Amino acid sequence: MRKPVVVFILLAAVHACGIAQRSFSDSSHLGDPAWVRQHIHDISTQEVWSALDLDRPGCERIRADVAAGRFAGAAAAWAAYWKAKQQPTYITQTDHLYLDTDMLTGHAAFRVAMERTPEEGDTIIVRAGLILNNVIRTWGDSVIQFGQHVDFNRAIGHSLKYGFHYWMWSRPLIMAAVLTGDQKYVAKFDELFNEWYEQRNSITNTIPNLDVVYYELGLGVRNRMFIENYLLTNRERTPETHERLLKTVLAAGRWLWELQRWEGYRPGNWQVHGSYMLVQLALVFPEFRESGEWLRLGLQRTMEHLDQDFFPDGGHSERAPRNYTLATYLNYRNLAYLLEAYGARKDVSEKIRASMGRTIDWWITMVTPTGEVPAINDSHRGLFPTMILRDGAEFFRKPQVYAILRTLPGGKGGGIDSLPPFTSRHMPASGFSVMRTEWSPEALYLNVNYGPAAGFHTHFDMLDFELYAYGKALAVDAGIGLTYDDSLYTTWYRSTRAHNMVAVNDSNIEREGVQGEQILWGSTPSLDFFSGVHAGYERFGIRDRRQIAFVKPFYWFMLDDLSCTHGGDTLSWYFHSPDSLLTAGTGFVSATAPGIRVVPAGPAFATRRGTGRAASTTDRTPGKTQDVGWIRFDQISTGDSLSQFPILLEPFRSDTAARSAEKITKRHFVVRSPGVEDHLYFTLGPYSDGTVETDGSVVLLRLREGGGSSFVVHNARYLRYGDTILWNSATPSSGEGVIN
Numbered sequence: 001m002r003k004p005v006v007v008f009i010l011l012a013a014v015h016a017c018g019i020a021q022r023s024f025s026d027s028s029h030l031g032d033p034a035w036v037r038q039h040i041h042d043i044s045t046q047e048v049w050s051a052l053d054l055d056r057p058g059c060e061r062i063r064a065d066v067a068a069g070r071f072a073g074a075a076a077a078w079a080a081y082w083k084a085k086q087q088p089t090y091i092t093q094t095d096h097l098y099l100d101t102d103m104l105t106g107h108a109a110f111r112v113a114m115e116r117t118p119e120e121g122d123t124i125i126v127r128a129g130l131i132l133n134n135v136i137r138t139w140g141d142s143v144i145q146f147g148q149h150v151d152f153n154r155a156i157g158h159s160l161k162y163g164f165h166y167w168m169w170s171r172p173l174i175m176a177a178v179l180t181g182d183q184k185y186v187a188k189f190d191e192l193f194n195e196w197y198e199q200r201n202s203i204t205n206t207i208p209n210l211d212v213v214y215y216e217l218g219l220g221v222r223n224r225m226f227i228e229n230y231l232l233t234n235r236e237r238t239p240e241t242h243e244r245l246l247k248t249v250l251a252a253g254r255w256l257w258e259l260q261r262w263e264g265y266r267p268g269n270w271q272v273h274g275s276y277m278l279v280q281l282a283l284v285f286p287e288f289r290e291s292g293e294w295l296r297l298g299l300q301r302t303m304e305h306l307d308q309d310f311f312p313d314g315g316h317s318e319r320a321p322r323n324y325t326l327a328t329y330l331n332y333r334n335l336a337y338l339l340e341a342y343g344a345r346k347d348v349s350e351k352i353r354a355s356m357g358r359t360i361d362w363w364i365t366m367v368t369p370t371g372e373v374p375a376i377n378d379s380h381r382g383l384f385p386t387m388i389l390r391d392g393a394e395f396f397r398k399p400q401v402y403a404i405l406r407t408l409p410g411g412k413g414g415g416i417d418s419l420p421p422f423t424s425r426h427m428p429a430s431g432f433s434v435m436r437t438e439w440s441p442e443a444l445y446l447n448v449n450y451g452p453a454a455g456f457h458t459h460f461d462m463l464d465f466e467l468y469a470y471g472k473a474l475a476v477d478a479g480i481g482l483t484y485d486d487s488l489y490t491t492w493y494r495s496t497r498a499h500n501m502v503a504v505n506d507s508n509i510e511r512e513g514v515q516g517e518q519i520l521w522g523s524t525p526s527l528d529f530f531s532g533v534h535a536g537y538e539r540f541g542i543r544d545r546r547q548i549a550f551v552k553p554f555y556w557f558m559l560d561d562l563s564c565t566h567g568g569d570t571l572s573w574y575f576h577s578p579d580s581l582l583t584a585g586t587g588f589v590s591a592t593a594p595g596i597r598v599v600p601a602g603p604a605f606a607t608r609r610g611t612g613r614a615a616s617t618t619d620r621t622p623g624k625t626q627d628v629g630w631i632r633f634d635q636i637s638t639g640d641s642l643s644q645f646p647i648l649l650e651p652f653r654s655d656t657a658a659r660s661a662e663k664i665t666k667r668h669f670v671v672r673s674p675g676v677e678d679h680l681y682f683t684l685g686p687y688s689d690g691t692v693e694t695d696g697s698v699v700l701l702r703l704r705e706g707g708g709s710s711f712v713v714h715n716a717r718y719l720r721y722g723d724t725i726l727w728n729s730a731t732p733s734s735g736e737g738v739i740n
Contacts, residue, residue, distance in 0.1 A: 021216060021263055021270075022209040028262035030255065040214065040251040041201050045071045048247050052287045058084065059287070075239030082242065087284070088341040089231050091178050092171060092224065095385035096120055097127070098622060099168050100326045102224075103391060104334045107178050113387075114179055121179060128176035131169070132188050139163030140483040140623075150192060152199045158206050159485050165203070165212050166221040174228050186234040190241050193226065197244045216259060219252045220273030227284055246285075253281045253294050260297050265304045268455065269318060269328045272309070275301035276331045283342040299348055302335060306355065314362030315430025319454040320379040321366050322622065326388070329359045333395060357396030360389065364404050365425045365434050368468045369443040371408040372620060375479025376432075376449050376466070378457040381615035382622030383409060407439050424528045424550075426521040433521060435528040435550040444469045444553055444651060448546075449477075450516025450532045460508035461499035462534040463516060463546040467556070469651030470594035472617075473578050475500050479615030482623040488613055496536075498612055502544050502560050502645065503572045509536025518545075520684075520697050522714030522734040526552055529698045529714045531684065541565025542637065547682050549698055555659060557601075557671060559682050560645040564637040573605075573633040573645040578617045581609075581631055584658075587648075588631050594653045598631065601646040601671075602663030605633035642666065665689070675705045693720040696732070701739070709739040 024031040029039070039047070049071065054063035058081050065074035091110050095101040105113070114121035127137070134146040139160040146154075156164055170189060177185035203212045212218065230245055256278045260271070278298030282291040309317045309328070316325040336352040339345050366374055367384050375381035386405055393401035402417040423436040423443075431451015437444045445468040449461060459477075467475035478498035481489055496503045516532035523529070528550040535543050545561040562571055579595050581588040587599040588607075609631045616624040637643050646669055648661040662670045667687065671678040681692055681699040692699060696716025703709045711726050713719045714734040719727035727735060 021259060021266070024259075025262045028258050030258045030262075036214075036255075040255050043247045043250055045243065048243065048250055049074055051250055051289060052246075053289050054287075056287060071243075072239060075243045078246070079237065079239055079242045083233065087231070090337075090341065091174060091228055093387075094171070095387050097123065097171065098385065100323055100330075100622070101385045101388060102330055102334070103388065104337045110175070110178055124172045124175045124179065127172035128185055131173055131192075132184065137169050139166075139169075140485070150195055152196050153203050155206075157485050159483065161206050162210075162212055162215075162218065163483075165218050167225045168221065170225050170229075174225065174232065177229075177232055183235060186229060186232050187236055189229045190234060190237055193229070194241060194244065197248065214251075214255050216256070216270050216274040219256055220270070220275075220277040223249065223252050223277055223281065227280065231284075249281055249285055250288060250290075253278060253285075253288065253290060256281075257290070257294055257297060260301050265301065265308070267305075267309060267317060269324050269331075271301060272305050272328055272331050275299075275305070276335055279335060280338060283338055283344060295344070299345060302332070303348065303351070306332060306352065310355070310359065311427075311429035312358070313427040313429045314358030314360070315427065315432065315451075316359070317454055318377075318457045319430065319432075319449075319451055320377045320457050321363070322373040322375075322379040322382065322384075324378065324457060325359065325363075326373075329356060330388075332356050333391070336395075353396060357392070357398055360392040360396055360398050360401060361420075362427065362430065363389070364401065364420060365422075365427065366432065366447060367404075367408070368466075368473070369407075369436075369439075369441045369445050370468060370471060370473065370620075371441075372473070372617070373622075374447055374466050375477050375615035376447075377454065377459050377461075378480050380622035381476075381479050381617065381620065382624075383620045404439065407441060409441075424523045426523070426530075428519055428521070431515060433530055435523075435530070435548070435556075437553040441471050442469075444550075446548070446550065446556060448530055448532075448548060450519065450534070452515040453511050453513065458511055459494045459499065460496045460511050460536075461501055462509055462511070462514060462536050463532055463544065464499040464501040465548070466500070467596070467649065467651075469596065470653045472594055474590070474596040474651060475575055475577050475649075476614055476617060476628060478576070478612065478628075479625075481613070481625055492612055497572070497574060498576070498614070500575055501546075502562065503574060504537045504540050504542055505570050506572065509534070510539065511536065520715060522697065524712055524714070524734055524736045526702075526710070526736050527698070527700050527712040527714070528552065531697060540569050542569065542571075547684075547698070549680055549682075549700070551671070551678060551680075551700060554673075555648060555650040555671065557661070557669065557680055558645075558647045558649060559669075560647075561666075562637070562643040562645075564641055564643055565639065567637055567639040569637040571635050571637055571643055571645075572608075573647065574630055575632070576612065576614060576628050576630040578614075578626070578628050581629060583607075589658075590652075593655050594651065597648070597650040597652065597658055599648040599650065599658070599661050600633060601648060601661035601669050602644075605635055605645075608632050608634060668692075677703045679703065691722060694718060694727075696727075703739075710736065711739055712736040 029035040049066045061077040062074050090104050092102040093105045093110050137143045173185045173189045200213050205212050256274050275298045278294045282295035318324040332352050336349040339349040371383050372381050373384050389401050399417040400420050403419045419439050426433045433448050435446045446465050448465045450463050478493045480493050492498050496508045497506050514536045518533045520531040531547040533545045543563045547559045549557045580591040582591050586604040589597045611627050611629050613625050614628040616626040650659050659671050659673045667682050669680045679701040684697050686695045694716050696713045698714050700712040713727050715732045717729050
């Protein structure tokens, strides 16, 4: 039975000052403690019944009891009304209980899915059984054996207490109830809900000015479980429980409405969660007089985020490929599901269906050949949930996803759908580009990250990369630990030196306002090329231009040009690899095959090596970490000069003869293999050395013994080799051909 691990997502708002809404505008009632106490914390019985539109059909008995002041009778009448009400039923399906894979589906479809993955169903029953005995996986890896009663004010960590009050740990009870039909699971949920309700106003916060119960993410997430359980029949559910649930829903709707109304649009995933819940509350409880306004405002804010938070290429503004992209994407996927299930706002669901499929395309681009999500910024590594891709193929009409699924572990794609027309893809809108040979697990793959800062979720990295080849991760970023409470989160995971890039004096780059500049890209069958500059070390008078040439399907040649104003700074080129790397000449090589050679071209650099933590590539469960070795090449800057790191990165499938790399000039490098010389010219504009003349950004001349030589040029109007014109174009363009 596969052991589920709780993935730590969503909780950045709790960790970072300025991200969660911890103060309110003067217009908002949320800044008035007396109003909050009366209309949210301690809603009276009279008020909750007055908040309902009891003139609706079927509410006659409730209305009569309320008018007569028989509130216990009104609660019993509501229970009968709720049981008889025709409404959709649904449940959150997950991928092995991972928290960022919640996808709404019908009860029957959920049971069929669990029949196909019986080990997951078994896990659900086991976890539900533990909860029956008050053994709760509160958040992260924290598992607590509570006594006879659950203490919802239990001190379980700085941020973890907020995660506990998301109630995601309760999902196995709902799932087990749907799978088995056994009332004991719903009864236990109701019991826990009542205990929580009685304690909710005495919960102490661990972060100043941030209530554990009444804040945006808590309300936006917790009520999903409350609703799904409430939609299940419980023959023993008491009238008091019904009334408490109504008060809880009313309080959540009012708090979220006040926040969304008066604080306006705010970037980030947290407002999406809050606005989504406003919509769900309105759809499930249209009986509340305020629900129409909840629906209007919730949809307004979610559509603002749809328009402003997603890049045209499908990437999400927080630039975390798994955690926040996945969680936000699923909010929209599930929102469309709810609107269609309740027959509401077809225009909104159609807009979601028309736009969110771009995120599926973005993931297809970013996913590694081994099926992992890159651990970039605040993102866990781990296998991408194939159920999300399969659902996306159907939900957003993306048949090419089925072809991708055939190439991924556990994908089992069907049909004969064609693979995407691209392998490599440039995505400057979101600030990622990917170089890839093909779509098999053995493909060579490199992603490069150069986008804008995305607030708290951004690491101190720029122009960094991850590299996979022959079914292995060979260069990785650190990602994050399991939770933000990890002591290494700030000191290591986010740091510049934990990424595959050049660090200056082992200090962090300035990240706010810094992104890749002067970006160049070109792709032909034989050569992909990327170039970008960053100014993150301007305080040292240093700018780094990184150029990457992917000579397909053999190797990458990476050139870092560091323009240095001052002298005496330590420049360190970092490479983090799960592989064990051995010293080999002036560079390093993997101890076993398949592996990679990391070879400087030109004079030897001083080297160092060490170990750090990174998102795991061996246990590909999101949130797992492992020790990963790093190597680095060092040099000392000199004033008013150009320092370079020209590095050959050569993956190899078996222990074959290694390529060599030589520096001819600062623009001209040669990579040699038996019978072949690859001459790489990093020209970046007009260039002439008497043999080669071009205005392109990069040139590859492949000279073969015995003939068959060829060329590639990117972004050029002309290329001359000796007396021969190889390329002539009216506008800058890329191409390749033979050298006669």
